[in-house]
Amino acid sequence: MxxxxxxxxxxxxxxxxxxxxxxxxxxxxxxxxxxxxxxxxxxxxxxxxxxxxxxxxxxxxxxxxxxxxxxxxxxxxxxxxxxxxxxxxxxxxxxxxxxxxxxxxxxxxxxxxxxxxxxxxxxxxxxxxxxxxxxxxxxxxxxxxxxxxxxxxxxxxxxxxxxxxxxxxxxxxxxxxxxxxxxxxxxxxxxxxxxxxxxxxxxxxxxxxxxxxxMRQLLDYSLEGIMDYSEVPLAIASWLGGLSFVGAILGMLWIVFRALLFGNPTAGWPSLVAIILMLGGLQLLCLGILGKYVGRIYLETKHRPQYLIKEQR
Structure with a gap:
């Protein structure tokens, strides 16, 4: 039986x-x-x-x-x-x-x-x-x-x-x-x-x-599943940081090249503000991804029970 x-x-x-x-x-x-x-x-x-x-x-x-x-x-x-x-x-x-x-x-x-x-x-x-x-x-x-x-x-x-x-x-x-x-x-x-x-x-x-x-709960649940079984989001954050660094180097070279050939006219501040906001946004995105993983580690290290039973029959 x-x-x-x-x-x-x-x-x-x-x-x-x-x-x-x-x-x-x-x-x-x-x-x-x-x-x-x-x-x-x-x-x-x-x-x-x-x-x-x-x-x-x-x-x-x-x-x-x-x-x-x-x-x-x-x-x-x-x-x-x-x-x-x-x-x-x-x-x-x-x-x-x-x-x-x-x-x-x-x-x-x-x-x-x-x-x-x-x-x-x-x-x-x-x-x-x-x-x-x-x-x-x-x-x-x-x-x-x-x-x-x-x-x-x-x-x-x-x-x-x-x-x-x-x-x-x-x-x-x-x-x-x-x-x-x-x-x-x-x-x-x-x-x-x-x-x-x-x-x-x-x-x-x-x-x-x-x-x-x-819909929000399903999205959160999906993100939890991705972070539980993949380190790719962390890799994406690293790649974004690397690409931003390379982009900044290329931008600096272009500024030097343009100054040597055409002088150094005063540029408008909107483009500068846009670049700063873009890089700041990338940094916050990478910190957010890292923070998600750190938060999950924090919960694991507390060793709290997954649930508490009031009654069982």
Whole structure:
């Protein structure tokens, strides 16, 4: 009898929770009807929700205390922290990570389970084959992100990859053992390696509620991923500094050459101000890039916990 753990980070998902649980229960019960070789448990992680998400988790736990568990954070720590807490709490031989809004189709779970028990794959992951219904700008920025990070990083992330995946215990332990405070799950999943098979599915709309990811949050998350797995931004800052230096030398040579040939007429101040502002802007840009990396080092050296648990059942 194998145990399957289903880890579900939640933030203000009171409407989605009962719908998610009902649908997954139907699919898993039907899948196990003629097998009777699997048990499954849920680990819902309440990431500081301000709605009734925790009460929904408590209700589900009371109805099925052996199969439904929850972790309640002391405040909102973010999805990455919720994902880590769920993985640490899960006890299953196989561990699935899913979104509660049903944009990750639970109908793929039987195929994912069969793949792991019948093959030597360590992970069955998923990716979206299209972005139908997603805003045009968000879709283009997402494509640009995958293009950039796969060109500047040694870690390759499959375009359209989701956090939705089923992993063997060895893979889960490898992810938990990575101690960094700043976590980017898509990069971590790729970095740990292991033999992975990807399943494609069409874009699914949320079953209830609205997305909690704003455009700014997605951009910040993308920048975090790039800085976590690439030093190229630092190299760009160095190159900008070098090019500015070379440009200044060429400019000085041109001034000397012009003075020797045509005299030294008084030049207008607007061009001088423009050059000063340009060089000052480049310096601030390079300092900003360096500061981002230093800030991340600062957070790592504090050794703060990624989250604090108020209640776990």
């Amino acid at each position: 194998q145990l399957i753990s289903i880890v579900v980070p939640c933030y203000n998902e009171q409407e989605s929770l009962p719908l998610f649980y009902k649908r997954v229960e139907q699919i898993m019960t039907e899948f196990n009807r003629h097998r009777d070789q699997f048990q499954w448990e849920y680990w819902f992680v309440n990431d500081g929700s301000s709605d009734e998400s925790l009460k929904q988790m408590q209700y589900l736990h009371a109805a099925n205390p052996e199969g439904v568990h929850y972790v309640n954070f002391s405040r909102n720590f973010g999805k990455e922290a919720a994902l880590l807490a769920g993985l640490k709490a899960a006890q299953g031989d196989l561990v699935a990570v899913m979104d509660v809004d049903l944009q990750d189709p639970p109908e793929l779970l039987p195929t994912m389970i069969e793949t792991l028990i019948e093959t030597d794959y360590d992970v069955v992951a998923t990716k979206r084959s299209d972005r139908t219904g997603e805003p045009w700008l968000r879709s283009k920025l997402s494509q640009a992100f995958y293009h950039v990070i796969n060109h500047i990083s040694q870690v390759q992330i499959v375009p359209g990859a989701r956090d939705y995946r089923l992993m063997r215990r060895q893979v889960v332990q490898a992810i938990i053992d990575m101690p960094e405070y700043n976590r980017f799950s898509k990069g971590i999943f790729s970095w740990v390696g292991f033999k992975t098979k990807y399943l494609s599915f069409h874009h699914q709309d949320r079953v209830a509620g609205k997305t909690h990811w704003s």
